[in-house]
Every structure is written in structure tokens, then in C-alpha cells.
Amino acid sequence: MPHPADTHPTPEAGQSAAGFARVKRAYKTLSAGNRTLLRASAEDELLRQMCQVIVEAGGYRLASVGYAEADEDKSIRWAAYVGPERDAAGTWHLTWADTELGQSASAVAIRTGEPVIGRKILTDPAYAGPSFAHLREDAARKGYLATAAFPLRVDGKVLGALSMAAEEADAFDTEEVALLGELADDLAYGIANLRVQARHREAQATIAHLAYYDSLTGLPNRTLFLEQLDAAIQTAKREHQSLALLHMHVSRYHEINKVLGYRAGDELLRKICRRLKAALPDDAVIARVGDAELALLLPRSSAEYATEVASRLNKALYEPLKVGSLMLDARVLIGMAMFPGHASAADSLIRRANAAMYQAKPARGGYAMYVSGQEQESVRRMALMADLQRAIRHDELSLYYQPKVDMASRRLCGAEVLVRWEHPQHGMVATQELILLVEQAGLITRLTTWILEAAFRQCHTWQSAGAGQELAINLSALDLYDSGLVDRIEGLISTWGIAPGLVQFELTESALMADPVGAMETLDRLKRLDVDLFVDDYGTGYSSLSYLQKLPVDGLKIDRSFVTPMAANGDSATIVTSTIELGHNLGLKVVAEGVESEAVWERLALLGCDIAQGYLISRPMPAQQFQDWQQAWR
Structure with missing residues (x-):
């Protein structure tokens, strides 16, 4: 139902003395409103002060600003109100939808984008219907007889309406409306300008926050x-x-x-x-x-x-x-x-x-x-990291080999490949420190690539000399989930013509459990190359038996922390015994590392352990020394 009020006031309305007085107060309101625009620093402050100007400087009965919401009900949110019953202003529930409830002056102004004027609200028959009962009741209670609503347009879009009411029944003639329309346009400009300033401040605050705070954690940087x-x-x-x-x-x-x-x-x-x-x-x-x-x-x-x-x-x-x-x-x-x-x-x-x-x-x-002294040690460590990168790049590392022996026949059955680095100034770098340097420098993948290439080259050398040995190469969790690992290994097998049976890979239990599904996929791909796979450091992780029996592996390697003390420690002996039985029940070979005494060897032999590795047999050694040791062992 359209609003019954005139949207285009008649020109003759402003010719009387009363009309002149209304034009004068409109000028006064416009002037005071412009001063408000210059002083306001925030949007809510501007709206409130503009409504105060309209009532206090202009002498209008009330003034309000309502914003059009984009919700399902097309609600009007009252952003500012000055006039009678101010405390009740927040309870008004109006809509700008084209429905029976959406025929207020503010609603029509928002919907049409045109000023809407209503006069003689209590006497005009157009307002006699039941749909305007609330308007008549409100006018009588608050003491106004005419209303005006002006659209507030920002960037070509109507965002709300400036509304006001007057005590005179014939208020809001053509000249008065024209001046008040300018006031509404000025208010809309002021709103737009303050919003630009607010966005600028927000951008500056965001820039400042990014400069001083970490975007991921929200913590200071x-x-x-x-x-x-x-x-x-x-x-x-x-x-x-x-x-x-x-x-x-x-x-x-x-x-x-x-x-x-x-x-x-x-x-x-x-x-x-x-x-x-x-x-x-x-x-x-x-x-x-x-x-x-x-x-x-x-x-x-x-x-x-x-x-x-x-x-x-x-x-x-x-x-x-x-x-x-x-x-x-x-x-x-x-x-x-x-x-x-x-x-x-x-x-x-x-x-x-x-x-x-x-x-x-x-x-x-x-x-x-x-x-x-620790600070100097950190400086030394940083220098070593840089040197390690160069050493890998220039092939300055070396491989050592620790023999593995078949316990039943006492014959050499392979060797574990271990990397060593002799620094030109600091000498041989301790194994644990080398591992820490590799991890801290992010060089695991590069080092593994170097080890693979050096091990395959040495394997080919021994194979060509008729002394082929099974070499066991360690892979870390990071290596295991390297998408290019299997292709790299397959390429090395083809490059050097290595019999797959001469290559083994050892993967720690903890590495396998970091991502069991991803690990299983990589192990399946490695197994298709016909290489042997061993679970290293078994007993230190937390793999389940159901997961273990699904792994495409050929053996278990019992961690040295259980093997070395087993002759004197009953708990360690129990763990070793159980692991050997478990491995054999699953059809797996069992390797004991950390065999350092004859007593441990004898206990392992009685338990039926398949392979031994440790200082009792030999410490890790370079390739040439390994060949000499092999002759002596035979």
C-alpha cells in the first residue's frame, strides 16, 4: 500500500509568514548541520549530533536516522534518535519491505530513493485507515502533525533515511523540503567521508598489526x-x-x-x-x-x-x-x-x-x-652447518660400513652403511652432532641422496670385484615421505646394474608410525623393487602388532638399548626374547644390534637370533679397511 503523503510539496505552501518562518528555520538547521559535519569524528557521533541540531537548532519535534538492513525481513535499524520517549526508540520494529508494515515515511524513502512528506496526520482522511493507527497514536502521543523522510544515498546506493517531524500540520513545503534535502545530502556525504576515514584507519591498524604481530599465531613478532x-x-x-x-x-x-x-x-x-x-x-x-x-x-x-x-x-x-x-x-x-x-x-x-x-x-x-662459552659453541655450529652444505655439494663426506654376521654360520652377511664427516679443521665430527646439524640445517633429503649415490657406487665396485655385499641404508621419516625417493632408488638400480638382493633399507619404527598410511604406500613401492626392508630400532616406538603384520618388511632390528644390557638385565632379556619369538612367528628375520660381549652373543645364539651387529664383531670402518677386515674374518 503506497504512503498517502505527498512526495512533491506544492510551491504555494511557502508563501505565507508561517511558511517564511519554516524556511528560515530550515536555513538555520542546514547551517548548524554543516558545522556539525566539520566537527564530527565518528559516524555515530555525527548521526546523534545531526539529530540534535534538527531538534534543538531547527525547532523540529523529533529527528531520527534509520539504516536499511539487508536481512531477510528488510529491517530498519535506528542508528540515532532525538525527541520524546527517547528510551523507547530502540524498541521500534519497522521494515522497508513493500508490505503493509513497510509504509512509513522512512520505509518509502528508502525503497523509492525519493523524499516522502506527510501532513495533517490526525485530520487527513488518508491516514484514517487501520494501517496508520500506530502512526496516528505516535503523532498524538509525541505532539507532531507532519513528517518528512529523506533518503541517504552513498555511492549511488540508499543506505537509510533521515526522518523528522514538526508540530505544524502544514509543515514541509517546497522550499523547506529543498533545504532539508540538502541537509540530508550533506549528512550522506559526511557519512561516506567518515567511513572512508574509518577504512583508512582500519587499514593503517592492519598494517601496524602485520608489522608487529605474527599472522599465524597472533603473537607479537x-x-x-x-x-x-x-x-x-x-x-x-x-x-x-x-x-x-x-x-x-x-x-x-x-x-x-x-x-x-x-x-x-x-x-x-x-x-x-x-x-x-x-x-x-x-x-x-x-x-x-x-x-x-x-x-x-x-x-x-x-x-x-x-x-x-x-x-x-x-x-x-x-x-x-x-x-x-x-x-x-x-x-x-x-x-x-x-x-x-x-x-x-x-x-x-x-x-x-x-x-x-x-x-x-x-x-x-x-x-x-x-x-x-655456549654462545661461541652456537657460532661454531652455524659455521659447521655452512661447511656441511659445502661438504655434501663437493663430495667431502665418506661412508663407513659396520659388518653384520649370520649367527648360525658366523659368516659375513652384509653391512650397515653409516655416514661420517671429517672436517678439515675440527677433525671427525661426532655422529650425534652430525645428525643434529643435518636436521637443523634442513639437509636430510640432500644427505640421503648423497648416501644413496655413494652406497650404490661402492656396491657396484664390490660386485664387479666378485665380493658383492648386502648393504643396509637407513631412511628417515622425511625420506620415507619424499615423493621422489622410490624413483631415485629405481634409477640408481638401473644406473649401476645392482642386483636388488644386494640392497636393504632400514626404517625406524617411529618413522613408520608418523604417518602409517603414507608409510605403507612408500613401503609397498619400495618392495616392488625387490629390495629387503627392515624395521630399525624395534621396541622404542609404539607400533601395534596388527600394523606390524601388515608391513611388507623382511625383518626386525632390535634396538641396542635392549641388546647391550641383556646379559645383566632381566627386563632387557625378556624384551629381546619376546621380540625374537614375535619376529620368527611373523616369518621375519631378526637382527640384534649392540652386540658388545661374548655373553650377549651366547644368549642371542641360544634364543635363535638370526643376525648380530656390534662392537664385538667390529666397529664401523671405511671401505678399504672393511675389505681387509673381511679377509681376516674369513
């Missing part, structure tokens, strides 16, 4: 953390207080990124941060300062308190975290440094906490406090 740490150090100096800095490394973050994808790594990091934040003291500041690195500032902290917090954080991460369908280890390694005891500047404190982090061991709680 390195830039902001350095500022916070600098400020905390200055405060500590003034107050003669100490503070602690904890530097944390998320274990296996880069490996998870490469194996399971960046989404899995990101999800893991977010969940770790949530757990850590829940366990932190109220005054602690935590930040993400690197891909897999977090930093924690503990103001007014002692070394004892910092150690207590580090222990609490590791306990909070003790339980694995579910990422997708997998349960992943959530451990962190934590290094701690104190102000002023270890450093008095932010950069130095961070370096020393980072140096301490490299000394943290899971077996010792996963945290360590800085001690003098």
Missing part, C-alpha cells in the same frame, strides 16, 4: 618482542630487578611441514601456542621470533623461577597434539638466559638464550640455562 624486551631491560635497570628470557624451539616443526604439509605444521604451531599461553604467568610476554622459534619474557624473574616456568611449559606439552588424524609430539627445547647475569642488552640476551637452547636435552627436562 620478533620486531615487537625486541622493543618489549628493550623496554623491560630499561625498567629492570631502573628498579634494580632481574628478568629471564626463554628461547624455545618447536621440535620437528620443519620435518612436519615437509612430510605432512604446511597446513599440518601451522596447525601444530597454533595448538602449541595455545597450550603454552594457558600455562604462562600473567605478566609473561610470549612471541614468535622465527619459523619454529618462540621467545618468552619473564619480568622480575630469578633463575630458579625461570627454571620452574620452563618445567611447567614442557609438562603442558607432554601429551601429543591431534593434527588432522594424527597425534604429533608437541615438545619444545628451551634455552634460558638472565639479565643482568648473562647479558645487559636485548640482542645479546637472545643470542645466549638461543645458545643454551642447543644444550637442552629431552632426557634432562628439555631445558637448559646459559653458561659461559
Whole structure:
């Protein structure tokens, strides 16, 4: 039903003295409204002040601004109101839909985009119908007889309406409406301008947030953390207080990124941060300062308190975290440094906490406090990482071979391939340190590629000399999920003409369990190359028997931690005995590594273990020495 009011006021309406007075007040309202536009700094403030101007400066009975909502009911949301019964303004429920309830002046102005004028509301027969009962009741209660609504148009779209009411029944003639229309247009311009300013401020705030906060975790980034740490150090100096800095490394973050994808790594990091934040003291500041690195500032902290917090954080991460369908280890390694005891500047404190982090061991709680000299050790480690990249690139590593012997015949039945690196200045790098360097430098795939090529070349050399030996090559979890691994191995078999039976691969139980489905796919592809597969370090992981019997493997390798002490430790002997029985029941060969005494050899022989490997037989040795040892062993 169309609104009965005139949308085009008659020209003669403004010719009387009363009409002149109304035009004058419209000018006054327009002038005051323009001053309001200049002063307002926020949209809600502008709307409220504009309504006040219309009522207080212009003398109108009431004024309001309603915004058209894009909801299903096409509701009108009242953004500002000045006039009688102000507290009840929020209870109005109007619509701008073209329905019986959508015939108010504001609704029609929003819908049509044209000014809508209503006069003589209590006496005009057009308002006598039941549909306008609410309007008549409202006019009588609030003391107005005429209404006007003007569309508010921003960027060509009507976003709402400016509405007002007057006590005079014949108010809102042509000239008055023209001036008030200008006021509505000015208001719409002011709204648009304030919205542009608001968007600009939001953009600036977003830029500032991106400059100082990590987008993945929402934590302060390195830039902001350095500022916070600098400020905390200055405060500590003034107050003669100490503070602690904890530097944390998320274990296996880069490996998870490469194996399971960046989404899995990101999800893991977010969940770790949530757990850590829940366990932190109220005054602690935590930040993400690197891909897999977090930093924690503990103001007014002692070394004892910092150690207590580090222990609490590791306990909070003790339980694995579910990422997708997998349960992943959530451990962190934590290094701690104190102000002023270890450093008095932010950069130095961070370096020393980072140096301490490299000394943290899971077996010792996963945290360590800085001690003098560790920073130099970190510098040395960084230099070694660079040297290791060069060594791989220039073929400066070497392979060592540890013999494996058939226990029944005491004959040599193969060797495990082990990589060694003799640094030109530092000498032979310890195996555990070499493994750590490879992991920290992200060189696992490159190193495995080098080992594969060097091992196949040596296998070909021995095969050509009539002394072919089965070589067992270790593969890590990262190698196992490398999509190019199997093709690379198949290419090496073809390149060197190696009989598949001369190649074995050992895969740790924990590597197989990181992603059982993906591991099974890779193992199936490897098995189709007719190579032997062994589960390494068996007993240290958590694979189920049902999963084990599904694996396309040829043998189990019992971890040295059970084999070496079995002659003196009943629990170790029980585990070894059970593993040998299990392997044989599944039709698998069983290898015992860590055989270092005749007593252990004799116990294994009685249990029917198939193959032995360990220092009792020989330590790992270079290829030439291996050939000499082989002659002596025979």
C-alpha cells in the first residue's frame, strides 16, 4: 500500500509568514548541520549530533536516522534518535519491505530513493485507515502533525533515511523540503567521508598489526618482542630487578611441514601456542621470533623461577597434539638466559638464550640455562652447518660400513652403511652432532641422496670385484615421505646394474608410525623393487602388532638399548626374547644390534637370533679397511 503523503510539496505552501518562518528555520538547521559535519569524528557521533541540531537548532519535534538492513525481513535499524520517549526508540520494529508494515515515511524513502512528506496526520482522511493507527497514536502521543523522510544515498546506493517531524500540520513545503534535502545530502556525504576515514584507519591498524604481530599465531613478532624486551631491560635497570628470557624451539616443526604439509605444521604451531599461553604467568610476554622459534619474557624473574616456568611449559606439552588424524609430539627445547647475569642488552640476551637452547636435552627436562662459552659453541655450529652444505655439494663426506654376521654360520652377511664427516679443521665430527646439524640445517633429503649415490657406487665396485655385499641404508621419516625417493632408488638400480638382493633399507619404527598410511604406500613401492626392508630400532616406538603384520618388511632390528644390557638385565632379556619369538612367528628375520660381549652373543645364539651387529664383531670402518677386515674374518 503506497504512503498517502505527498512526495512533491506544492510551491504555494511557502508563501505565507508561517511558511517564511519554516524556511528560515530550515536555513538555520542546514547551517548548524554543516558545522556539525566539520566537527564530527565518528559516524555515530555525527548521526546523534545531526539529530540534535534538527531538534534543538531547527525547532523540529523529533529527528531520527534509520539504516536499511539487508536481512531477510528488510529491517530498519535506528542508528540515532532525538525527541520524546527517547528510551523507547530502540524498541521500534519497522521494515522497508513493500508490505503493509513497510509504509512509513522512512520505509518509502528508502525503497523509492525519493523524499516522502506527510501532513495533517490526525485530520487527513488518508491516514484514517487501520494501517496508520500506530502512526496516528505516535503523532498524538509525541505532539507532531507532519513528517518528512529523506533518503541517504552513498555511492549511488540508499543506505537509510533521515526522518523528522514538526508540530505544524502544514509543515514541509517546497522550499523547506529543498533545504532539508540538502541537509540530508550533506549528512550522506559526511557519512561516506567518515567511513572512508574509518577504512583508512582500519587499514593503517592492519598494517601496524602485520608489522608487529605474527599472522599465524597472533603473537607479537620478533620486531615487537625486541622493543618489549628493550623496554623491560630499561625498567629492570631502573628498579634494580632481574628478568629471564626463554628461547624455545618447536621440535620437528620443519620435518612436519615437509612430510605432512604446511597446513599440518601451522596447525601444530597454533595448538602449541595455545597450550603454552594457558600455562604462562600473567605478566609473561610470549612471541614468535622465527619459523619454529618462540621467545618468552619473564619480568622480575630469578633463575630458579625461570627454571620452574620452563618445567611447567614442557609438562603442558607432554601429551601429543591431534593434527588432522594424527597425534604429533608437541615438545619444545628451551634455552634460558638472565639479565643482568648473562647479558645487559636485548640482542645479546637472545643470542645466549638461543645458545643454551642447543644444550637442552629431552632426557634432562628439555631445558637448559646459559653458561659461559655456549654462545661461541652456537657460532661454531652455524659455521659447521655452512661447511656441511659445502661438504655434501663437493663430495667431502665418506661412508663407513659396520659388518653384520649370520649367527648360525658366523659368516659375513652384509653391512650397515653409516655416514661420517671429517672436517678439515675440527677433525671427525661426532655422529650425534652430525645428525643434529643435518636436521637443523634442513639437509636430510640432500644427505640421503648423497648416501644413496655413494652406497650404490661402492656396491657396484664390490660386485664387479666378485665380493658383492648386502648393504643396509637407513631412511628417515622425511625420506620415507619424499615423493621422489622410490624413483631415485629405481634409477640408481638401473644406473649401476645392482642386483636388488644386494640392497636393504632400514626404517625406524617411529618413522613408520608418523604417518602409517603414507608409510605403507612408500613401503609397498619400495618392495616392488625387490629390495629387503627392515624395521630399525624395534621396541622404542609404539607400533601395534596388527600394523606390524601388515608391513611388507623382511625383518626386525632390535634396538641396542635392549641388546647391550641383556646379559645383566632381566627386563632387557625378556624384551629381546619376546621380540625374537614375535619376529620368527611373523616369518621375519631378526637382527640384534649392540652386540658388545661374548655373553650377549651366547644368549642371542641360544634364543635363535638370526643376525648380530656390534662392537664385538667390529666397529664401523671405511671401505678399504672393511675389505681387509673381511679377509681376516674369513
